[in-house]
Amino acid sequence: MKILNDEDIYQRELNRIFAQTWVYVGHESEVPEPGDYRQRTIGEDPFVFVRDENGTLRVLFNSCRHRGANVCRAEKGNTTHFRCPYHGWTYQNTGDLVGVPQKGDGFDHLDADEYGLREAANVDTYNGLVFACIAPDAPQLEEYLGGATWYLDMYFDLIDMEVIGDPQRWVVDADWKTPTENFYGDNYHVPMGHKSAIDVGIGSETATGEEESELYGIADCDGHAFSIYQIDSEKPMFWGHPEDVVETFNHDALDDDQHEVARRSGVTLGTIFPNLSFIFLGGRDDPNKDPVGTFCLRQWQPRGPGKMEAWNWILAPKDAPAEYKERVYEVGMSTFSAAGNFEADDIGIWDGIDDAAGSVFVEQTEATTLFTMGRGENAAATIDDDWAGPGTAYADGGLTDENQLDFYRTWYETITTEGAE
Amino acid sequence: MQDEQVQQATLRLECEEFLYHTAELLDDRRLSEWHDLVTDDIEYRIPIRTTRERSKPTEFSKSAFHMKEDWGTLKVRTNRMASDFAWSEDPPSRTRRQVANVRITDVSDDEIDLKNNLVVVRSRKAETDPDILSMERHDTLRRDEDGYAPDWTERKGLKLARRTVLLDHTVIPTDSLSIIL
Ligand code: FES
Ligand SMILES: [Fe+2]
Numbered sequence: 090m091k092i093l094n095d096e097d098i099y100q101r102e103l104n105r106i107f108a109q110t111w112v113y114v115g116h117e118s119e120v121p122e123p124g125d126y127r128q129r130t131i132g133e134d135p136f137v138f139v140r141d142e143n144g145t146l147r148v149l150f151n152s153c154r155h156r157g158a159n160v161c162r163a164e165k166g167n168t169t170h171f172r173c174p175y176h177g178w179t180y181q182n183t184g185d186l187v188g189v190p191q192k193g194d195g196f197d198h199l200d201a202d203e204y205g206l207r208e209a210a211n212v213d214t215y216n217g218l219v220f221a222c223i224a225p226d227a228p229q230l231e232e233y234l235g236g237a238t239w240y241l242d243m244y245f246d247l248i249d250m251e252v253i254g255d256p257q258r259w260v261v262d263a264d265w266k267t268p269t270e271n272f273y274g275d276n277y278h279v280p281m282g283h284k285s286a287i288d289v290g291i292g293s294e295t296a297t298g299e300e301e302s303e304l305y306g307i308a309d310c311d312g313h314a315f316s317i318y319q320i321d322s323e324k325p326m327f328w329g330h331p332e333d334v335v336e337t338f339n340h341d342a343l344d345d346d347q348h349e350v351a352r353r354s355g356v357t358l359g360t361i362f363p364n365l366s367f368i369f370l371g372g373r374d375d376p377n378k379d380p381v382g383t384f385c386l387r388q389w390q391p392r393g394p395g396k397m398e399a400w401n402w403i404l405a406p407k408d409a410p411a412e413y414k415e416r417v418y419e420v421g422m423s424t425f426s427a428a429g430n431f432e433a434d435d436i437g438i439w440d441g442i443d444d445a446a447g448s449v450f451v452e453q454t455e456a457t458t459l460f461t462m463g464r465g466e467n468a469a470a471t472i473d474d475d476w477a478g479p480g481t482a483y484a485d486g487g488l489t490d491e492n493q494l495d496f497y498r499t500w501y502e503t504i505t506t507e508g509a510e
Numbered sequence: 511m512q513d514e515q516v517q518q519a520t521l522r523l524e525c526e527e528f529l530y531h532t533a534e535l536l537d538d539r540r541l542s543e544w545h546d547l548v549t550d551d552i553e554y555r556i557p558i559r560t561t562r563e564r565s566k567p568t569e570f571s572k573s574a575f576h577m578k579e580d581w582g583t584l585k586v587r588t589n590r591m592a593s594d595f596a597w598s599e600d601p602p603s604r605t606r607r608q609v610a611n612v613r614i615t616d617v618s619d620d621e622i623d624l625k626n627n628l629v630v631v632r633s634r635k636a637e638t639d640p641d642i643l644s645m646e647r648h649d650t651l652r653r654d655e656d657g658y659a660p661d662w663t664e665r666k667g668l669k670l671a672r673r674t675v676l677l678d679h680t681v682i683p684t685d686s687l688s689i690i691l
Contacts, residue, residue: 164560164680254574255558259682284595289586375582398681403574419578423586428556428577428687430590436686437598440634 090456093264094395094447098504102391105504106363107132111211111220111233113365113388114138114148116402118217118251124167124182131223132391136209137161138219141183142169148209148221149184160206165255171206180206216245218365235311236479237361243351244369246342250384250404253418257401259427263439264446265364265389265397266500271435272358272366272387274306274316274492277462282438286430290376291423293329295320295355302355306470306486310479312499314492315359317350328354329371330382330406337408346477362499364389374423374430381413382406383421395443401426460497463489518614520663525624525651526612527660528668533607533628536690539599541588544690547658549671554579556675556691570676576687577675584690591688598688605689606631620653621671628675630691632684641684645691648674 092098114129115138126139128151135151137160153160153173160171160180170187172179179188184206189196209221213230215238220230231238244250261268271278286292294300295318307315320326327335343351358368366387373380384404392398403421405414425432445451463470463483470489476482483489528547535544548554556576562569579587591599608629616623626647633640650672657667675691 162561163563163566166563166566254571255560257558257574257576257682258680259684259686261685281595282597285590285593285597288593288595289590291586375580375586377582418573418575419583422575422578423583426576427682430587433598433686433688434596437596437600437688440685 090446090451090458092446093266094443096394099391099394101504103132105506106500107134107391108223109227109506110363110503111213111222111227111230112363113361114209114212114219114221116217116250116252116386116404117146117214117219118407119402120146122167124169125165126161126168126182127165128161128163130390131209131221134223135159136221137171139182142181143183145183146212146214146219147182147184148212148219149180150207150209152207153178154186154204154206184208216241217250218245233311234313234361237310237313237315237359239347239478240307240310240315240317240359241361242343243347243354244357244367244384247338247340247348247351249339249407251407252386252402252404253414254403257399257422257426259399260392261397261399261436261439262395262443263397263436264395264443265391266496267439267442268387268389268397268399268435269360269364269366270493270496272360272368273314273496274308274359274486276304276306276316276487278435278438279487282434283431285434286424289430291373291430293318293356293370293372294380300326300355303484304486305473305476306483306489306492307359307476307478307480308483308491308495309481310495312362312495313360314480314495315357316486316492317357318355319350319353320355322353325352326354326371327351328357328369328382328384329380331379331413334382334406334409334413337406350478360496362496363503364391368425370424372420372424374420378416381416381420383417383424385421385425387425395447399427460490460494463491521617521622522612522614524660524663524665524668525614525622526609528651528658529609529612529626529649531658531660532670533609537605537607539591539602541591541690545584545588546656547669548581548584549652549654549669550581552579552581552584552670553672554584554670555673556677556687559677559680561680569680576677576682587690596688598686601635603689604633622651622668624649624651628691630689632689634685643682643684643691644678646676646678647691648672648676 120140123142129138137149158175160173177190186201186204210225211222211227295302302318302320356370360366371380386402388400390398405417469485470483473482473484557570558574611627613625630643651668652671653666654669657669659667
């Protein structure tokens with residue numbers, strides 16, 4: 090349990106997880122035009138996510154090669170150049186150093202080609218999701234995502250999605266692993282933890298029991314995990330999107346098995362290791378309004394042992410009518426965000442785990458948390474061999490800890506692997 | 511003082527009393543009484559702020575919000591927060607709203623536009639360093655039979671018809687916005 094609040098472990102996480110694996114930096118739709126940029130962090134490190142003038146996506150380290158000042162000081166914008174406010178060194182949005190004041194007099198010897206902004210060694214995109222890996226030797230992104238691509242295609246290849254506006258950001262008194270573990274597949278907490286929101290009638294049809302469904306927990310998926318509610322119906326479910334919006338989807342992008350899972354999908358959530366989670370649900374912000382499908386993509390940013398900053402982006406199908414996209418935004422915001430009727434209660438509950446985790450008592454007794462749900466003779470959760478997708482699928486997936494165990498196994502493997510520390 | 515000045519000062523006092531009263535309702539967690547003082551067509555918004563260059567016209571998003579509410583969604587929130595299972599506010603966080611710098615910007619027959627500053631000091635559990643939220647609010651108050659009127663006035667009471675909360679924060683410095691600003 091102490092791993093949820095321990096300085097040494099935290100430093101190891103920054104060095105061996107966030108600096109060694111592929112970490113999400115943003116969505117292509119956040120920087121549509123050449124020169125568009127957004128400030129982002131990888132772990133705690135400051136980067137600029139920019140589409141350069143050639144259209145290439147780059148993840149530049151936000152620190153001048155001269156004395157280290159931030160060259161980019163606004164959170165977002167559009168620029169051809171970043172000019173350092175300290176001594177005026179100027180970099181193109183490609184990162185190339187193109188201007189050094191009084192170069193002839195003071196920096197005659199300097200080879201500008203050698204002093205472009207530093208950048209993440211690897212940047213790659215999967216279905217619009219842009220990831221970066223600071224370390225030079227990384228597997229291909231697609232290889233890293235592994236079986237998760239089968240699932241990501243169901244959302245991002247089937248649907249051309251775009252981010253609406255800016256992410257909500259807020260500080261949370263919990264370790265980044267607590268929500269990550271939760272979004273790996275803690276579906277056991279929903280009836281208790283979210284009772285207040287379900288009771289006022291704004292839950293999804295699966296949460297309120299309006300639709301019969303089976304919950305599948307997908308573990309052993311190359312380190313990533315998903316939870317997928319499948320509704321037993323002939324109707325097109327597609328996470329609660331209405332028919333006219335479903336018509337705009339790229340139905341040919343999926344194979345028949347994927348398409349069938351998508352068609353029957355109610356709430357779906359999951360996490361790409363280390364800290365990118367999402368929840369895709371049909372919900373509403375008022376029981377008197379129609380439900381819409383909304384997609385909340387979130388990143389749990391480490392900000393110290395037992396501390397994090399949550400980022401939440403809301404995505405809508407690009408080709409849907411403008412009013413519908415606005416509703417998607419409103420429903421996403423009012424369910425899962427800093428002011429989300431669901432999310433607020435998660436956070437209210439997590440507060441305090443970090444205090445216990447950092448306690449002397451936990452240290453001295455080597456106390457652990459418990460991950461045995463779904464073991465034992467009469468366990469309800471069973472492996473479904475007929476599941477078409479990658480990974481191991483547990484039917485009655487709300488009653489097993491396999492998904493969360495998967496997170497901690499991947500976490501343990503990653504922090505114990507020697508990296509370029 | 512001239513009549514007109516007296517009138518203006520009285521109007522401001524009336525608005526201030528409305529703001530103090532509604533702040534008290536929120537501090538005391540009398541949420542449904544607070545909700546009774548918003549109009550049916552209320553527009554309540556907390557746009558997301560980002561750090562921008564000074565040359566940009568605004569730091570506030572037109573499309574992204576922490577809250578973007580109407581009468582019904584505010585009702586959902588106040589009902590939910592009153593539930594016995596709203597873990598984010600049970601035990602409740604303790605809030606103290608300081609309303610200041612009330613400036614009336616426009617007055618029409620039945621509506622008053624004003625700006626005011628708000629600092630919310632929020633404490634939880636045994637923590638000794640509270641979360642502090644600081645903002646400017648742009649409000650429109652409307653005359654309404656069922657609105658709030660201080661007892662010294664003969665005029666119709668006031669309800670909140672529009673509120674835009676302009677936070678001083680790009681990152682919300684508190685665990686969750688399970689309170690109303
Ligand atoms: S630190 Fe950037 S120009 Fe000197
Ligand atoms: Fe939850």
